Amino acid sequence: MARHFLDLRDFSKAELQSMLDMAAAMKAGQWTGQPLAGKTVGMIFEKPSTRTRVSFEVGISQLGGTPLVLSTRDMQLGRGEPLGDTAQVLSRFMDAIMIRCLSHETLEGMAEYASVPVINGLTDRSHPCQIMADLQTMIERLGSLSGQIVSWFGDGNNVAASWIEAAVLFGFELRLAGPPAYRPDQGLLDWAAAQGGRIHLMEDAEAAASGATLLVTDVWVSMGDEEGTRLTDFSPYQVTEKLMGLADPSAIFMHCLPAQRGLEVAAEVIDGPQSVVWDEAENRLHAQKAILAFLLGEAG
Ligand code: CP
Numbered sequence: 146m147a148r149h150f151l152d153l154r155d156f157s158k159a160e161l162q163s164m165l166d167m168a169a170a171m172k173a174g175q176w177t178g179q180p181l182a183g184k185t186v187g188m189i190f191e192k193p194s195t196r197t198r199v200s201f202e203v204g205i206s207q208l209g210g211t212p213l214v215l216s217t218r219d220m221q222l223g224r225g226e227p228l229g230d231t232a233q234v235l236s237r238f239m240d241a242i243m244i245r246c247l248s249h250e251t252l253e254g255m256a257e258y259a260s261v262p263v264i265n266g267l268t269d270r271s272h273p274c275q276i277m278a279d280l281q282t283m284i285e286r287l288g289s290l291s292g293q294i295v296s297w298f299g300d301g302n303n304v305a306a307s308w309i310e311a312a313v314l315f316g317f318e319l320r321l322a323g324p325p326a327y328r329p330d331q332g333l334l335d336w337a338a339a340q341g342g343r344i345h346l347m348e349d350a351e352a353a354a355s356g357a358t359l360l361v362t363d364v365w366v367s368m369g370d371e372e373g374t375r376l377t378d379f380s381p382y383q384v385t386e387k388l389m390g391l392a393d394p395s396a397i398f399m400h401c402l403p404a405q406r407g408l409e410v411a412a413e414v415i416d417g418p419q420s421v422v423w424d425e426a427e428n429r430l431h432a433q434k435a436i437l438a439f440l441l442g443e444a445g
């Protein structure tokens with residue numbers, strides 16, 4: 146049975162830490178293995194992407210493999226071919242499959258039928274590859290994961306869900322500041338509570354920012370969401386210079402990108418001295434290379 150990368154909580158802290166260590170070594174040029182030599186990794190996109198697509202494509206090449214980008218618009222999948230049939234056929238051609246899809250069930254269906262590793266490249270429910278890059282960035286900039294206070298502002302969305310899993314697994318405090326109607330999935334919150342996670346749901350943005358070592362946000366309207374009243378509902382949660390001023394003096398700002406300046410984050414913050422968004426984006430490459438090396442079983 147292939148090991149898939151569907152969500153962070155499918156892995157132990159030690160496994161994730163070993164991937165983060167490998168990602169750091171890769172970034173430093175100390176790890177030059179070619180575990181994907183002679184292998185092909187397919188990437189299926191049901192939604193747009195810049196960072197995920199390019200970082201996976203470049204990373205697969207750097208590991209010696211061949212990337213193959215597929216859009217569901219051009220596949221029989223887009224005309225109704227069963228997911229299970231697609232997964233079984235692709236498994237005969239490829240050594241791993243990354244998929245970005247609208248519904249998390251599509252990812253799970255692909256993993257159920259594929260005989261090669263399947264990687265979550267973002268669903269409506271989670272974005273674990275992003276958070277691996279974010280953890281790498283935290284370690285680089287803050288020195289450690291433990292002891293940090295991470296404050297999330299806005300939508301309790303797919304990226305927030307993967308932050309919750311990371312906070313539980315690595316034991317840092319996570320404050321989620323947003324309107325109650327946009328809270329993360331209750332099942333995930335219950336899991337986090339049962340694991341002893343330090344996850345705090347808050348409505349007051351200033352209280353959430355107070356003393357935080359990392360402020361993080363994401364778009365207010367994710368791919369597949371209706372705008373509705375979201376822009377009004379989330380307006381108290383814009384990450385402003387005032388919020389940054391309430392945080393720890395050495396706090397950093399992160400955003401998975403793409404960003405909407407003037408909505409979830411003020412331009413002065415994302416383009417300011419505490420922002421680490423370009424390092425965060427670069428780390429997608431290193432973190433995902435480590436995930437691929439781990440899954441394909443030839444790390445080290
Ligand atoms: N952060 C992220 O996943 O970006 P893309 O949508 O450009 O892949």
Ligand code: NVA
Pocket residue numbers: 267302303304363364366367368401402403
């Ligand atoms: N929450 C955003 C993340 C984009 C990388 C979305 O799903 O559109």
